[in-house]
Amino acid sequence: MSSSSPQGPATDALPGAASPEAEPRSLRLEDWLTVIVMAALALITFANVLVRYFTNSSFAWTEEISVFLMxxxxLIAGSAAVARDQHIRIEYFAEGGSAVRSKRLSMLGAATVALLFGVIAVLSVRVxxxxxxxxxxxxxxxxPQWWYSIWLPVFSALITARAIGLFIRRSRSTVNDAAPAPQDAQP
Structure with a gap:
């Protein structure tokens, strides 16, 4: 039997994944930045491999640029993960217990992330x-080294803003919205 049926929904959500309605619409920024950075990394690495293969030497700048891009x-992926509420957590504690407890832990996690990256953003301005x-x-x-270091406070501020947005979304949601999706449910 085919997994897709004409009567069923066109797409099935993955268990535990954030629904498209729950995530902010402005995540296109992070998604496009991810695509651009990954493409640049691939092109730089491929060019360096070709040069190394044909000349037995490599571009000196590729390692430095690649480390910066990684x-x-x-940081960009961290921002998207925070906005989508898919950052690292211990599922046993985050999804165990009541829906109210899960909501409060999610809010605590968002507040902690916002605090941490807010401090990083402020302190990295000095760097x-x-x-x-x-x-x-x-x-x-x-x-100039600041060409690289300027992005730490910028991306840290972006992660802080995403965490604050997640905190606000979680605080406005009802307890039923904050409840985790059942992992064993069959569509």
């Missing part, structure tokens, strides 16, 4: 300022 990718004022340059290609 860090940016982790950017020091890189700029002392004229620090990157070790690989010698560009």
């Amino acid at each position: 860090i940016a990718l982790a 950017v300022w020091d890189d700029y004022s002392f004229g620090e340059t990157s070790p690989g290609i010698g560009v």
Whole structure:
């Protein structure tokens, strides 16, 4: 028997996945940034492999740019995960117990993430300022270091905003909305 039937819904939601209605519409920013960063990483790595294969040497700048892009990718993906409420948590505690308890733990998690990344955003501004004022340059290609470090407070502030948005959505939701989807339910 086929898993898709004409009478059934066109798409089935994965168990435990956030419903499209529950996530913010503005996640296109993170999704497109992820695509762009992944494409840049793939192109840089592929170009370096080709150069290394044909010339037995590599581009000096590829490692430095790749490390920066991987860090940016982790922060961008972290922002999307927080906005979609799919960040790391211990499911036994987060989804065990009553719906009220799950809602409160979700709100606590969002508040904690907002606090942590808010502190990182504020403190990393000083790092950017020091890189700029002392004229620090990157070790690989010698560009100003603040070109790389400026993105830490920006992406940390984005994660903070996403966590605050999640906290607000969770606080406005009813207890039935906050209840986790049953894992064993068959559509």
